[in-house]
Amino acid sequence: MDKMTQPLQRTAARKGSNEGRITISDVARAANVSTQTVSRVINNKGEIRPETRQKVLDVIASLGYRPNPLARGLATNRTATIGIVVPDIGNPFFADVVRGAEDIARERGYRIFLANVDQDPDREESTTWAMEDMRVSGILICSPRQPDERLAAMLSRLDRVVLINREYVPGAVGAVRLDDLQASIKATQHSIERGRQQIVLLAGRPGGPAFRTRLQGFREAMAAAGIPVDERQIIFCTSNPEGGYEAADRAFDTLPETDALICFNDLVAIGAMRACADRGIRVPDDVTVTGFGDTILARMVQPSLTTMHQPGRKLGAGGVEMLLQHLLGEAHEPEIVVASKLVIRESAP
Amino acid sequence: MDKMTQPLQRTAARKGSNEGRITISDVARAANVSTQTVSRVINNKGEIRPETRQKVLDVIASLGYRPNPLARGLATNRTATIGIVVPDIGNPFFADVVRGAEDIARERGYRIFLANVDQDPDREESTTWAMEDMRVSGILICSPRQPDERLAAMLSRLDRVVLINREYVPGAVGAVRLDDLQASIKATQHSIERGRQQIVLLAGRPGGPAFRTRLQGFREAMAAAGIPVDERQIIFCTSNPEGGYEAADRAFDTLPETDALICFNDLVAIGAMRACADRGIRVPDDVTVTGFGDTILARMVQPSLTTMHQPGRKLGAGGVEMLLQHLLGEAHEPEIVVASKLVIRESAP
DNA sequence: CTGTTAGCGCTTTCAT
DNA sequence: ATGAAAGCGCTAACAG
Numbered sequence: 001m002d003k004m005t006q007p008l009q010r011t012a013a014r015k016g017s018n019e020g021r022i023t024i025s026d027v028a029r030a031a032n033v034s035t036q037t038v039s040r041v042i043n044n045k046g047e048i049r050p051e052t053r054q055k056v057l058d059v060i061a062s063l064g065y066r067p068n069p070l071a072r073g074l075a076t077n078r079t080a081t082i083g084i085v086v087p088d089i090g091n092p093f094f095a096d097v098v099r100g101a102e103d104i105a106r107e108r109g110y111r112i113f114l115a116n117v118d119q120d121p122d123r124e125e126s127t128t129w130a131m132e133d134m135r136v137s138g139i140l141i142c143s144p145r146q147p148d149e150r151l152a153a154m155l156s157r158l159d160r161v162v163l164i165n166r167e168y169v170p171g172a173v174g175a176v177r178l179d180d181l182q183a184s185i186k187a188t189q190h191s192i193e194r195g196r197q198q199i200v201l202l203a204g205r206p207g208g209p210a211f212r213t214r215l216q217g218f219r220e221a222m223a224a225a226g227i228p229v230d231e232r233q234i235i236f237c238t239s240n241p242e243g244g245y246e247a248a249d250r251a252f253d254t255l256p257e258t259d260a261l262i263c264f265n266d267l268v269a270i271g272a273m274r275a276c277a278d279r280g281i282r283v284p285d286d287v288t289v290t291g292f293g294d295t296i297l298a299r300m301v302q303p304s305l306t307t308m309h310q311p312g313r314k315l316g317a318g319g320v321e322m323l324l325q326h327l328l329g330e331a332h333e334p335e336i337v338v339a340s341k342l343v344i345r346e347s348a349p
Numbered sequence: 350m351d352k353m354t355q356p357l358q359r360t361a362a363r364k365g366s367n368e369g370r371i372t373i374s375d376v377a378r379a380a381n382v383s384t385q386t387v388s389r390v391i392n393n394k395g396e397i398r399p400e401t402r403q404k405v406l407d408v409i410a411s412l413g414y415r416p417n418p419l420a421r422g423l424a425t426n427r428t429a430t431i432g433i434v435v436p437d438i439g440n441p442f443f444a445d446v447v448r449g450a451e452d453i454a455r456e457r458g459y460r461i462f463l464a465n466v467d468q469d470p471d472r473e474e475s476t477t478w479a480m481e482d483m484r485v486s487g488i489l490i491c492s493p494r495q496p497d498e499r500l501a502a503m504l505s506r507l508d509r510v511v512l513i514n515r516e517y518v519p520g521a522v523g524a525v526r527l528d529d530l531q532a533s534i535k536a537t538q539h540s541i542e543r544g545r546q547q548i549v550l551l552a553g554r555p556g557g558p559a560f561r562t563r564l565q566g567f568r569e570a571m572a573a574a575g576i577p578v579d580e581r582q583i584i585f586c587t588s589n590p591e592g593g594y595e596a597a598d599r600a601f602d603t604l605p606e607t608d609a610l611i612c613f614n615d616l617v618a619i620g621a622m623r624a625c626a627d628r629g630i631r632v633p634d635d636v637t638v639t640g641f642g643d644t645i646l647a648r649m650v651q652p653s654l655t656t657m658h659q660p661g662r663k664l665g666a667g668g669v670e671m672l673l674q675h676l677l678g679e680a681h682e683p684e685i686v687v688a689s690k691l692v693i694r695e696s697a698p
Numbered sequence: 699c700t701g702t703t704a705g706c707g708c709t710t711t712c713a714t
Numbered sequence: 715a716t717g718a719a720a721g722c723g724c725t726a727a728c729a730g
Binding site: 382383384385386389395396397398401420422423424425426 | 699700701702705706707708
C-alpha cells in the first residue's frame, strides 16, 4: 500500500495552521456577523438583509478573503472543479477539446483539472480515481483506446463521467462524439472516387474503439465500391508522426502499388508524408494522403493536408455542458454526435 | 485500484454526505486501533509495531480505503500536488515540459495539476491563485510573456514557485531555463555564416522576456558580424503557425530581399514556410528558415526544419526536482541553465 | 509504540 | 433574517 503514502512536506511553517491567511471567521468578526452569514453571502444562499450583505462583501473585499476550497470540499463533498483526462497533450486535437471545455467551464464558474495520461490505461484509471478523491464535480474522459469492458468497469465505480469522442457506455452521464464511422467512410470514399486503386489505412493502435470505427468505415466504403480489401492494406501504428512514418514505410515495403493513405490523424499523416518524401514518392501525384482532425497544422504543412475536420472545441464545450446539465438535474441527450466534414487540400485533391 | 476489493459495506450512509465512502475511522474500528495509528501507517510516520502495521494495511486493502485528500489538505495545509501553468497546451514544447515534470512527480508521489492559460496574463494570475488556494505543494510556471514587474508582484504573494524557461526573479524558488540568448545568437550566426544577407527575425510577441532575449541575441550576432540591422527586420508575431504565416508575409512585403527567417518557435517556422510556399519562394534556396524547439514536427515537416533543440522534458523534470529539493530544505542552485544546440536540417542547411 | 484531544475552514442542521 | 452547535476526514500535539 505504498501508493497512498504521500509526501506532505512542510517548510518552516508551524503546525498545519493557516499561515496568516484570512478565514471566514476573520470576515465574520470584522463584519460583526456569524460565519454562517458570511457563508450565505458567498454562496448566495438564503435571504439576507441587503445592508448585512453589503457589509460582508465590503469586508471580504477589504480583507482580500478567498474561501478555502479544501474546507469547502470537505464540508460539501464537492468542489467546483471539472476533471479532464486526455490521452496525449501533445496532440493538438485534444488541446482543442480542452480549450472548448475551459471556455464553458470558466463561464459557469468551474475550474478545470487537466490530466495527461500518455495513452496509458493504468494511468488513466488511477488519474480518474485521484480526481474522484478530489471530489471533482465531474470528469470528461477522452479515452480512445480503453477497451469497452474496462471502461464500463471504471464507470461502474465512478459517478458523473462524460465520455468524449467515444460511444456512450452505460454508467456514463453521456457521450459527446464525432461521427467517426461516417468520417471514415467519407475519407475512404474520397480516395475511391478519385480513382485510387490501392488504398492503405494507417489505422492507429488496435484495441480501442477509435481503431475499430476507422476500420469499419474503411471496410464499408470499400465494400460499397466493390473493392476487395487485402489485410495488408490495414496497418497498425502509434498515433503520432513517428507512427505514421513507420507505418507508411511498411505500407510501401509490403504493397509497393499503394497510391492512397488514409491516416489515423493529422500527426500520423504528417509522418506518412515525410516517409513519402524520403522515398521520393510524390504527394499527391503518386500517393494521396488523408488525415483526421484538421488541426491547425493541416493547413500549414506542405503539401497541405486533406483531412476530416473534427471540431474538438465543440466536443469539449458540449461535454462540459452536458455534465453541468446533469449536475443541475436537467434532461439531456445521452449522446451528442457531431458530424465531421472533409476538408480537401493539396495532399488528396 | 482493483474492482474486486470493493466490499459491499455501507454504514447506513451517514447524512448521505460521504456517500458510503470508507473513512479513516472505519479502518481504525475494523483494525481495533485508533485513527491516529492508521494515520501513522499511511504516512509512514513514527514507529509502529510491525504486526499492528500489517493489520492496518490488511484492513485498508480489504476495505479499499483511500484517504480523502481534501481532509488531509485541510489538516496539513498542503496537498501532494504540483501545479503547472503553461501558456499554450497546443504547443508541443510545453507538452514536453509537462511530460518531464510528470515523470519526476509521479516517481516521487506527487500529482500534477495542469492548467492552460492561453497566453492570458490575467488567467495566469487567477489560475495561480486557485492553485495556491488548493494548497498545492508548489507551482511550475512557464510564463514567457508576463512582464518582470508583474511576475515579481505575483511572486511576492506566492510561495514555492519555480520559473520554467525564464530568468530567475527574486521571490521564486528558482528557475530552470534554456540558454535562450546563446540559442538566439547561434541561430543567427548560422544564417550569417551561410552567407545570408537579409535576415529577418520573427520575434514573437513583444513584452515578454523570451521576446527580449531573442531580439538581443539576434542583435548581438549581427553586430558581431558587423551587419547593420534595419528595424524592419524585426517582426512581431503570435507564437503559432498563423502568426508565422502573417509575419513572413509581412517580411516579404516590406523587405523583398529577405533571404533568411529566424523564427520564434517551430510552429511559427512552419507557418512561415507555408507563407513561402504560397508565394512561390523556395526554402531553403531562396530563403532559409530556422525554428526554435526541435519539437517532433521539425523532423517531419517538409522541408524538415533547422531548429534549436530545446529539451523541454529536461526543463520540466528539472523544475520539479528543484521544487522538491526546496520543499525538503535541501540546497539547490537558484538557476539551472540548459544549453540548446542547433539541429541542422533541410530548411537551413 | 499507541491513544486522546483538538482543531483545520467551511457548511449544515436546527434554533431564534 | 441570523446565530449556535455539530460535524466533514484527517493530522498535530501531548500524553501515557
